[in-house]
Amino acid sequence: MHTEYHRIPLTADIVRGALELERTERGVLPHRLPAHARSRCDDGQLAMAEAQPSGVRLAFRSRATAIEIDAVRTKRVYVGVPPRPDGVYDLVVDGRLTAQCSVTGGDVLTIDMTAGTVRTRRGPAGTVRFADLPAGLKNIEIWLPHNETTELVALRTDAPVEPGSARDRRVWLHHGSSISHGSNAEHPTGTWPALAAALGGVELINLGMSGSALLDPFTARTMRDTPADLISVKIGINVVNADLMRLRAFGPAVHGFLDTIRDGHPDAPLLVASAIYCPIHEDTPGPGAFDAHALSAGEVRFRATGDPAERAAGKLTLGVVREELARIVEQRATEDRRLYYLDGRDLYGENDFGELPLPDALHPDPATHRRIGERFAKRIFAAGGPFSER
Template sequence: MHTTEHHWITTPITADILRGALDLEHTEHGVLPHRLPARARAQCVDGQLAMAESQPSGVRLVFRTRATAVELDTLPTKRVYVGVPPRPEGVYDLLVDGRPAGRAGVTGGNTLTIDLTTGTAEHQAGPVGTLRFTDLPDSVKNVEIWLPHNETTELVALRTDAPIEPAPDGDRKVWLHHGSSISHGSDAASPTATWPALAATLGGVALINLGLGGSALLDPFTARAMRDTPADLISLKVGINLVNADLMRLRAFTPAVHGFLDTIREGHPAAPLLVVSPILCPIHEDTPGPGAFDLGALSTGKLRFRATGDPAERAAGKLTLNVIQEELARIVEQRADEDPNLHYLDGRELYGQADSAELPLPDQLHPDAATHRRIGERFAELAFTADGPFTDRSA
């Protein structure tokens, strides 16, 4: 078989060809994109947060080139859960001039083996792998490579068969979003198929996704990162992690929401700011956390979650999703008089009772690929069209 000889050009991977990362860490292999800055990471040693923010949801290489072939060496960290069927390999999406043009994976990489019954994790080093896209159009074009949304990925080397240059940003607005594992991408089919990525495409905006699995906890360092990140449109989807982590009571929740919003407003005093309450999650609507793995399901090789709190504890200030829905709506209404660009969206408009009957959450907590598409389309319709809070009113 005849293979085409490419004369490869290696280009350093720097911030000017990356979108969606707030920080780049130089490692022994290359660079590791982070979605929280170093100062924020230094203020929390939680392993779940460290894993989530280093998984590059919404992070993509973006450049302009005539190249017909692109190679990217990466060192992924793949997660294996003991006793649970293997997770799908991380997916890389290729876009050419904004249109889907390929999808691929990378073999090799490190392995993180997690035992959910004991809470232990074991890290095993592995080899660098290579992603390859060929037969691209022989013309000047914008190329985007979206990194796996749920797989920590060190970028080792970028090679092309023609020079590259940073792509202009154009006049697209930047949408900065923070949420939980659902915003992070949970069980979406690919990095461009997470609900925020789909909504950004439909809304014609550039996404910075601070969806952090298990870590949408009103952390002040996340609010400061959002304050300091240039953005035109901002959204905050909060609730489910506070319930399933059983992190705080209502007395702490209300001031924490106000404080989070105050901090964002220090850097973005007039940007449209949308507060989104949780989507429907039947196990936690009226039952507090903590959430836990369903060990009965684990014993049969299935990953499922359950709520372990007592509904009667609501009276003592324990949080449920319904408590959070009511309080977020009240907080936004209270602040709206002096903040006309603050808006509220009930998450059950994105996924509610009828959706739950048709597309139930497979593990009781996370939406599947079809549901990500539905949530993304609904969000785009509610936020970016007609009188939505993100509609461009200057046109």
Template sequence: MHTEHDLITTPVTAALLRGALDVERTGQGVLPHRLPARARAQNTDGQLAMAEAQPSGVRLAFRTRARTVELDTLPTKRAYVGLPPRPDGVYDLVADGALVAQGSVTEGRVIVIDMTTGSAEQRPGRPGTVRFTDLPEGDKDVEIWLPHNETTELIALRTDAPVEPARETGRTVWLHHGSSISHGSDAASPTAIWPARAAALAGAELINLGLAGSALLDPFTARALRDTPADCISVKIGINVVNADLMRLRAFGPAVHGFLDTVREGHPTTPLLVVSPILCPIHEDTPGPSAPDLDSLSEGRLRFVAMGDPAERAAGKLTLGVVREELARIVEQRAAEDPNLHLLDGRELYGEDDHAELPLPDGLHPDAATHRRIGARFARLAFTATGPFRTASGRP
């Protein structure tokens, strides 16, 4: 058995990371970010700051013959007042494309969130180690997918054989932006979030800008998409704008146009897919905001309810139905001059029949089984021979 002293320590640098747009050096090590520093400097929202620092889709990628791999990290976990403890984040180790090991780090900082008051308190914690042993023999491409729902400072990588940065795969680079559903919500592990499943099925290289609670048409997010090289791009728009009750129809349409205009500045002909919201019954015809159901919270369960009034649609309040209609109108209008712009109705990923079989446990977020289903459907609808990403994925 190897001890820590037998192992080779390799500094964690940007060269070993995939799926991050920026890497911040901290007192402990490095912190991957999914928005660049310039975007972070323009943000004042704590929810987005937390979401972009959670490394959904971010992975260490290297080539090695090591059979033992250790990773020291300092996680930042979340706890909610009155709710059961959340499970520790999962690290997925993938070797030559196959998931071969999983682990967690139990130590770390904790942010304690009170959903009734909106307050949050951070409690200090210490680093921990996730250890993988008995990996397959011989040279192999290894990816360690970081927990999609835990901020993760990377401190040290140790192995029993040398590592070198992963080779370029030549695979299609797919850049995706969306809400907590794209971020991973209640998926089982980082390779099981629906964008990761879709990317694996399509043989694509994922950059995931799914930002929980934060797909709000922010101009700095559009600029991040504009400036990130990609072969195909998707933007999933709607649920956060509704459940934050952020804007009215008058503002929404121009904001979508502006967001797409900015993306197109950097990707004028790249296949660009606008995805409207999946089915979410509480907001289909009822505007936001959404809020935790206090009765459920008092019972130790989390459920969300829509606080708006359907009659307010007449005053321009947004519902998912209104959003889908407006997105369809905008894409149809723009596609007349932009043949590489496409629309996918989110209900093709998760609709009425799916909800009857696999309801959203908290009223907003899909469970693990639903993530698998959405991932498979997106791969089939977007990447196959008749899909909008067929040319990006090398299909005629």
């Protein structure tokens, strides 16, 4: 039986969680940093991370029972490492995960970590199709793959749509590292921020960016200028494993980052969270590096290459960062009554590592993402927490 589809414009009313939609020759590319922020840094890792649509979803109300999305993915292939799983599209109907699908075709990015080279091969768009949705008017969200750059070419439904009703929910703006981005999560609603947002009943804007939670001023200005009711920043692992600054620079950089956010959000609850437990960097500075022995065996693992003795010269470890963050928040909180601190080990600590070790020594697995998300919601969104409804 032939299905008659309506082509739905891909606008900001439909594409949620992105801060900018770039019109390309093939369609629409969601960005999690706007152009003025992207122009302030030409780092390739940041460019890849911000264009991966973690937390970005198509959201609308409709009686549709069939939906099609044409999209061009960018799939990363690492030389000498087993293929990464395909990115996943999550279909959420009235708040319930209903179906999942992946797209074929697309561009391929081949990365040789040993040689330090990257090759790109362009490919065709693929189509994701969800069918047999329940009849009647419903809230529909399609979460885009959190770890694959996704150019949206077309959205088609077999019934008209209207923008979703989530605009009446509080907006939670979060910034963090690859763990907030969703590294090692199996699907987009399985990242810890997405899980916490669902439990907290809030609208998520996820600025978790792999390798890029580095207290960049352009990220702080982006957060300053983004409408939000609740704000959190998770600081620690990237400033340690990138080894970009010493303790003397770290404290003022944190103050400056928070000052900039407060310029645009003087009264919003603002949570500063430190890193989860990560043995390789608890007491050992960066830089972090790939474990060459593991790579030779086809596995991705990370290690710390610094010397613990270098802490005396101001090198950062997770322990040092946590102490400094707690001190800064305590100092500022005397004048900023809606500023809060969360020790990341309350979300995932040493005992958790014994039960659920980090598979690559750095990133949580899917079960750990769930644990972190549930604990964050319980501590932060629940009654009495910093983000509770008062």
